[in-house]
Amino acid sequence: MSSPTRFHLLQDIDGYNPDTLDLHQDAEAKEYWFNCFYKLVLKFEQQAAKSQISDNTAVDRAAKYRKHYLAQLNQLKQEDCSLNKRPLSIRNLLELNESTLRMFGFDDPWKDQKRIENSGSIRKLNARLQQLDQLESMTGKWIEIVKGVLAGNMFDWGAQAVSQILESDANFGLKEALERIQKRPWLIDCLDQWLERMQGSPHRCATIFTDNSGIDIVLGIIPLVRELLLRQTKVLLCANTNPALNDITYNELKEVITQCCTECEVISDAYDTGMLKILGNEQNGPCLDFSLMTPDLCDEIAESDLVIIIGMARALHTNLNTKFTCETLKLAVVKNEWLAKRLGGETFSVICKYENV
Known part of the structure; x- marks a missing residue:
């Protein structure tokens, strides 16, 4: 993995890959972690709505967040990894969650x-x-x-x-x-x-x-x-x-x-x-x-x-x-x-x- 910056303390800067698992290469892990995120999204939706309880649009926006995130998860899960050489990691799914929350106005639910x-x-x-x-x-x-x-x-x-x-x-x-x-x-x-x-x-x-x-x-x-x-x-x-x-x-x-x-x-x-x-x-x-x-x-x-x-x-x-x-x-x-x-x-x-x- 090419690094756009140089973190000098890595032994292998050019070969650095932060992720411990590639879900495309581990069917058992992929099945488990996607199911885990399918369940967690409900908790995240509730926390998002709760964090802006005084805003009467919060519940609706939180529901839209959940639907959008689930749609993206489904799309990623169905990717044909033989056609897409890009790795898929738990990090990607967590970052996707944060960006989706912000997309619907939830910058910091906690x-x-x-x-x-x-x-x-x-x-x-x-x-x-x-x-x-x-x-x-x-x-x-x-x-x-x-x-x-x-x-x-x-x-x-x-x-x-x-x-x-x-x-x-x-x-x-x-x-x-x-x-x-x-x-x-x-x-x-x-x-x-x-x-x-x-x-x-x-x-x-x-x-x-x-x-x-x-x-x-x-x-x-x-x-x-x-x-x-x-x-x-x-x-x-x-x-x-x-x-x-x-x-x-x-x-x-x-x-x-x-x-x-x-x-x-x-x-x-x-x-x-x-x-x-x-x-x-x-x-x-x-x-x-x-x-x-x-x-x-x-x-x-x-x-x-x-x-x-x-x-x-x-x-x-x-x-x-x-x-x-x-x-x-x-x-x-x-x-x-x-x-x-x-x-x-x-x-x-x-x-x-x-x-x-």
């Missing part, structure tokens, strides 16, 4: 939900940081930080298995998520290698590709950011430029970090001095395609000697097998039963893939 969850999580940040600081060993602290990132990744309104939990239990929080994710050994378990690496010299610069709003970013990722900053590692936090599901956006992340600065002096000092920077990743959906990044963004990230990719869409649907020229840590909870079984695990299995070039 906006209010994200704001509520961000505010609620920030109120709990100080207690979470104190809990981590009370751990006696640095190894124990890093284990808890990584588990916190994984547990935070549970809070994904785009995952049906999780949304059912969140809708039925208003008290489901980080503690409950920590209990729900897979116990070690994990499906892909490189935690010991990561812990050994963190006993060595600090990284110069870490780029972290964020995922969901709320507990994920605030109680999962911010403690990770803080610990890297304490090691004098510069941190670049990359968020979606455009809305996608309940993923945090670049503008929302700036607001969250500003609020976190009032709760944590380490975050505040780093943000003031430029040791912590917020970037937009130029994506059109929840997945991560490095070929879409602008030259300026590629240049900004080029100094990184550590890349951390978080979430199913970014680290599993895309980039699971991508090789980089620097160290990488890919963290995700597999919130889909079919995919977990395909990988040899169960729902809420854990991906912790560390690679040291």
Whole structure:
């Protein structure tokens, strides 16, 4: 796949393909994922209408969104892949959903939900940081930080298995998520290698590709950011430029970090001095395609000697097998039963893939 820009940290820039699956080449996967999206579109329709409840055209526009998206799904499913050599991925279906929502006037259906969850999580940040600081060993602290990132990744309104939990239990929080994710050994378990690496010299610069709003970013990722900053590692936090599901956006992340600065002096000092920077990743959906990044963004990230990719869409649907020229840590909870079984695990299995070039 030819790249219009040059993301310098890829081992194979010209051959880079972000997608883990080509649905045209995998009949079982194609059948499963199209059926999955056929069901999810009803949830997306309801969320779209709910997000603009004061607009008397919202219900009608949401219904039109659903019909249009289903028509496009049917067209893609019936494509003769022998005539069309273009790959078809889960990323394509997710991006198509976002563009169709916008076509009918729904720019960010989860906006209010994200704001509520961000505010609620920030109120709990100080207690979470104190809990981590009370751990006696640095190894124990890093284990808890990584588990916190994984547990935070549970809070994904785009995952049906999780949304059912969140809708039925208003008290489901980080503690409950920590209990729900897979116990070690994990499906892909490189935690010991990561812990050994963190006993060595600090990284110069870490780029972290964020995922969901709320507990994920605030109680999962911010403690990770803080610990890297304490090691004098510069941190670049990359968020979606455009809305996608309940993923945090670049503008929302700036607001969250500003609020976190009032709760944590380490975050505040780093943000003031430029040791912590917020970037937009130029994506059109929840997945991560490095070929879409602008030259300026590629240049900004080029100094990184550590890349951390978080979430199913970014680290599993895309980039699971991508090789980089620097160290990488890919963290995700597999919130889909079919995919977990395909990988040899169960729902809420854990991906912790560390690679040291």
